[in-house]
Amino acid sequence: MLTVGVASPLSENTLYTVTVVGEDLVGNALSGPHSLSFTTEGPAPDTTPPTVLFTTPVNGAIGAGRNTLLEVVFSEPMERGSVETAFAILSPAGLNTGTFAWNAASTVMTYTLPSSLAHGTDLHWQVTATARDVAGNPLVETLSRNFRTMRQAITTFDFDLRTSGPLSAPDFSRQTSFYNGANVGDWSGDLSYRLFLGFQMTSLPEELVFIRQAQIKWWATGQRGDPYGKLGRLLLEPVDVGEELPTSTSAQRF
Template sequence: MPGTVLAMGSSMHHRRRLYSLLCILSAATACINVPEVEPEPNEPKADAGSLPDAGSEEPRTLTLLNALPAGGATQVPIDTQFILTFSSPIEEDSLNLMFQPQVTLARTEWANQGATAIVNPESALAENTTYTLTLDAKDRSGQSLTGTRAFTFTTTGPAPDTILPTLLNTTPGQASIGVLRDAVIEVLFSEPMDRASVQTAFAITSPAGLNSGSFSWNEAETVMTYVLPSKLEYGTNVTWQLSTNAKDKAGNALEETTQREFRVVRQAAMTMPLIPSASGTITAGSPERHYRLYNAYELERIGDNGAQQGSRLFLAFKLDSLPLDTIRINQATVRWWLSLRLGNPFEKLGPLLLEPVDVGEALPQSSEEEPGNPVLTAAYAAQPTAPGFIIAEADTGTPGQFNVTSYVTQNWASRMERNYRSQFRLRFTLETDNDGVTDELRSTPTIHPTLAELEVVYEYP
């Protein structure tokens, strides 16, 4: 019986020691375990989900859309990159990454027009280790990332890489419209890829004849860029695919064939008629008096009327018929119909100038006998909004055609301030040569029913 008591006492003693040891181990484990850092309320968690297609509504705040490795991921390769995709392009110097345990970073590459950061560690991560990554950034407008992002992942041991590569993003995005004619195709992968297999797996399936372009890669071999062999025609629908023959460095293939399509920008032309209320001749009756005889196209003139009075012709057009989603103005041409030429204005009055001006919504009608009208005086002497150009006598045919693309492009860019107006002034360098002889260019509706028009060739989605 004493032996039995001793054995029982010894057994109890060992159980107490085991229980104490377990408590110590549990406490130690609690000290090194880094809990997940939850985002602030109402903020989306960072994950490795698919990016939204281009064309979806852009977030109002800067957020992290996608992270690789994903939060909570296990068996992450020790030579992994950190691929972070944000809701808008990032100011590169603002990206701040903090690792626990510490990781020394070698370089950061950018893709997706600056919205995706590809961060490369200087050396391999430790095996079978849980890391916590905390990050912050600002977009190019200075807006900070909404809530500090933090997530953990655990690296793999020496087991072979069996993770299938995925396609994270493409540019142009799926079903994009209004793509530039010289656009390139960019594909972002979740890990370094085998170049030869990817290039073989890539193909333009429609239209034909576009598979002789060139490939290039970023240093990390996670971004492939394809340059088309020629500029695309307006309105072309392009379809391309990447088959499962595309493999990563370990030989793992894409799980499924990926297909994308986009449409190239389209082009159209539109003719804008004259705005009669803001067009017509202003004549300098005296330094204090300027008059405009007609409120519509009747008899318009440029030059010296023989009574020591100079006339300038104003042409105004409305741009509000252009689509609001106009991408670019390729060509803008003013056509002006010249009916008569009296005297020798080009010899006596110097070069004929076309100048862009902004003289308001309307030019009031007045007679020579009325007191000077300040609106007409201001318009007559208005400073050009940009340098004008000389119109050669040979270019004043019927109609004379003048390239005003740069002016109309500027007017379209500031269309809200200008109420969609594009205005021009035609004048000779000299108002009068004081010789009592009429030297004028005239336009009349009896010879040419149209005084002027503006044709705009533009691109739209």
């Protein structure tokens, strides 16, 4: 009986063939089969194609940031070079010179754009089926995505009559619900006036992300004394007054 060993462990799930050649002590050649084959045990080869689990921004997103990062999350570790080659921004032109970054597991690819996008840009990008996992399996199908960056627009709207008008202090009341003039600052009888300007925000678009700048235009028709010298600059601050400013025909001191 002949026992043959191996110098190192055999590879998993691999076919091996052993060939025996020899003769007996008097020189007669070995007869019969000289070869045998066997397959080692081990995990089955990876034949499952990778898929894309998630992308950022999501497909069809509206209002993405102008410097947004493009992120692709795969179902398994990917061969990085093949994915980067398969990736392309189809439109607008001139955005394929950005940089790639990966997580340690090679399952998340992040692409940084070479420059900021313009407001309201429609961007279309893809990863073709030539992208492969580390076992060489191609992507199930070409991935195509698009999104739009935030638009920039100017909206003008009037103040709301019910939540606008001057209130005298310290009683904090007004005699009429009609807005026909605005008093601000010191008056007489140890009273001062605080002006409230209310706005209904329903005219703003639903997909509004944030307000970059707001301006209030106010024309002064008259001025008594030197209010800015005594009181300093006007101070604007947000206040929640509810649905309507309170009215009263008599002072109600708090």
